[in-house]
Amino acid sequence: MDEIALTAGALYVIVLLRAGGTFAVGWLAGAGARRSRFAGRVSSAKFQRAERAIQRWGAPVVAVSFLTVGFQTAANFLAGSMRMPLPRYLPALFVGGAAWALIYTTAGLGVLEILERLFAVRTALGVAAVAVFLLAVCGVVVYRRRGAALSSGDTEAGES
Incomplete structure (x- = not known):
């Protein structure tokens, strides 16, 4: 507490x-x-x-x-x-x-408590969960950057 x-x-x-x-x-x-x-x-x-x-x-x-x-x-x-x-x-x-x-x-x-229990019981599963989370975060970042690059490319093409 x-x-x-x-x-x-x-x-x-x-x-x-x-x-x-x-x-x-x-x-x-x-x-x-x-x-x-x-x-x-x-x-x-x-x-x-x-x-x-x-x-x-x-x-x-x-x-x-x-x-x-x-x-x-x-x-x-x-x-x-x-x-x-x-x-x-x-x-x-x-x-x-x-x-x-x-x-x-x-x-x-x-x-944090869930991850602690997961690592204590099944370390490999805990590592896999953290890896999946990190990959998901990276995927979101890449997706947003590509979307931003495409939309800025569209506005540049529209201005020409």
């Missing part, structure tokens, strides 16, 4: 620092944009309506973003750049971060 609490606590601190840092970078980027050549776009009525909506309703989006893969960073950055007030952002960060830490703790430790 101590192992789970320690892991969850460490992951919680990590996610608070990472997401809070992303929010801060977004806040600074938004402040910079307001002083740059984009200031006219940032001060448009449409942008200001979007900013007010994020400030008012963005907290649930930020909290739920911790349950997604890939959207979390964007949600925290946008919350910062759109200047979501801290009294709305921080509860979303704390709740969403806790959910993220618990999910990753239970799933991560569960996978």
Whole structure:
């Protein structure tokens, strides 16, 4: 039980620092944009309506973003750049971060426990499982890179 609490606590601190840092970078980027050549776009009525909506309703989006893969960073950055007030952002960060830490703790430790048992009982099967996992990851990476190369080649061909 101590192992789970320690892991969850460490992951919680990590996610608070990472997401809070992303929010801060977004806040600074938004402040910079307001002083740059984009200031006219940032001060448009449409942008200001979007900013007010994020400030008012963005907290649930930020909290739920911790349950997604890939959207979390964007949600925290946008919350910062759109200047979501801290009294709305921080509860979303704390709740969403806790959910993220618990999910990753239970799933991560569960996978490690399964691998530990597999290696103890059947080492060859454990090695094979890790090898299949690594091959699958490599396959996904190659597939995505080829897809990206093909789509960038299509846009270059379309522009010619």
